[in-house]
Amino acid sequence: MEIFKYMETYDYEQLIFCQDKTSGLKAIIAIHDTTLGPALGGTRMWNYATEEEAIEDALRLAKGMTYKNAAAGLNLGGGKTVIIGDPLTDKNEEMFRAFGRFIQGLNGRYITAEDVGTTVADMDLIHEETNYVTGISPAFGSSGNPSPVTAYGVYMGMKAAAMEAYGSDSLEGKTIAVQGVGNVAYKLCDFLHQESAKLIVADINQASVDRAVKEFGATQVDVSEIYSQEADIFAPCALGAIINDDTISQLKVKVVAGAANNQLKEPRHGDKLHEMGIVYAPDYVINSGGVINVADELNGYNHERALKRVEGIYDTITRIFEISKRDGVASYMAADRLAEERIARMAKSRRQFLQNGKHSLTNR
Numbered sequence: 001m002e003i004f005k006y007m008e009t010y011d012y013e014q015l016i017f018c019q020d021k022t023s024g025l026k027a028i029i030a031i032h033d034t035t036l037g038p039a040l041g042g043t044r045m046w047n048y049a050t051e052e053e054a055i056e057d058a059l060r061l062a063k064g065m066t067y068k069n070a071a072a073g074l075n076l077g078g079g080k081t082v083i084i085g086d087p088l089t090d091k092n093e094e095m096f097r098a099f100g101r102f103i104q105g106l107n108g109r110y111i112t113a114e115d116v117g118t119t120v121a122d123m124d125l126i127h128e129e130t131n132y133v134t135g136i137s138p139a140f141g142s143s144g145n146p147s148p149v150t151a152y153g154v155y156m157g158m159k160a161a162a163m164e165a166y167g168s169d170s171l172e173g174k175t176i177a178v179q180g181v182g183n184v185a186y187k188l189c190d191f192l193h194q195e196s197a198k199l200i201v202a203d204i205n206q207a208s209v210d211r212a213v214k215e216f217g218a219t220q221v222d223v224s225e226i227y228s229q230e231a232d233i234f235a236p237c238a239l240g241a242i243i244n245d246d247t248i249s250q251l252k253v254k255v256v257a258g259a260a261n262n263q264l265k266e267p268r269h270g271d272k273l274h275e276m277g278i279v280y281a282p283d284y285v286i287n288s289g290g291v292i293n294v295a296d297e298l299n300g301y302n303h304e305r306a307l308k309r310v311e312g313i314y315d316t317i318t319r320i321f322e323i324s325k326r327d328g329v330a331s332y333m334a335a336d337r338l339a340e341e342r343i344a345r346m347a348k349s350r351r352q353f354l355q356n357g358k359h360s361l362t363n364r
């Protein structure tokens, strides 16, 4: 990969490599765009096969955060971190504290939170070194684990997508195939079960599947079979790039709506879904509940206020379907337009001088 060429093509601001020998920390912070404000995005810990794969993931996820934060109406830019390592065996206290010091060094350009492979306890360790971290323990006045709120947003977005596809946003009796039943999808399944939806689940972790079968009466299928289920809705809630040349022709659903980031392997797969008449709820819009929730910490966290804002995902998804129809484009592109137009408008309106302390002559 030619890194500078890639950064130039997609207009990235900064890529930071962090290394700490004692703790084994190898982290990559990608900051895509800070037009709207400091870059906020979670930290993913994953056993990447190659460094190149880790860099690509950090870059793709960071750009997704720019669009997610913009479409959610937040005054935040986009960034993301990946830590290379196995979250089950390679974590230690020094690692997250060393990482916290690297974040502090960015002086507020980047604020972190949880993502796949990291927990509230990890964020608490980062918080020992920096305030630029959200999703820490509620005891610190924070919002805690973002996953349940992300799930609530996905549930709202799924209802909006069902309205588009079926003319009703009730999920009662609908069959929903859920890929990955981890932190977000467990809570999503809970909401869906409460509304009497029928659940089909697949996960590489048998314990997670067993829990969904036991608690929500879900039916288990093999991970390779989740795409071809006779279902109404497919909810990808594991990792990215799962809508691709191999999987797309297997889909029998009318709706794709789930939590995973970067669901489309390439933009053309979003066009293909559109051509097939499948209603696709753009990933970074439907899964924005977590970031909306942690971003509320910047105002002094209020759970009710955050949930109210997360409910707005229903309207944002509906608006995106309207733009899609108005402009005759696929929904992923309609979402991109919404986000890009906001960033462009704000970039223009930010021209006037603002005193920020640096120009004050009292500092001499």
Ligand SMILES: NC(=O)C1=CN([C@@H]2O[C@H](COP(=O)(O)OP(=O)(O)OC[C@H]3O[C@@H](n4cnc5c(N)ncnc54)[C@H](O)[C@@H]3O)[C@@H](O)[C@H]2O)C=CC1
Pocket: 114, 115, 116, 117, 146, 147, 148, 150, 179, 180, 181, 182, 183, 184, 185, 202, 203, 204, 205, 208, 223, 237, 238, 239, 240, 259, 260, 261, 287, 288, 290, 291
């Ligand atoms: N946690 C949050 O608040 C947010 C999460 N997301 C995204 O949602 C997705 C899920 O996040 P979490 O629930 O937090 O992660 P998680 O790690 O708790 O859950 C992911 C689940 O997917 C399973 N999985 C992995 N590969 C699989 C495969 N090939 N087939 C089936 N299952 C597989 C894992 O075993 C795990 O149970 C991720 O893409 C994440 O980036 C997006 C926004 C916020």
Ligand SMILES: CC(C)CC(=O)C(=O)O
Pocket: 040, 041, 042, 043, 068, 080, 113, 114, 115, 135, 146, 261, 287, 288, 290, 291, 294
């Ligand atoms: C987990 C969120 C709080 C932030 C994030 O990284 C995301 O939405 O993907």
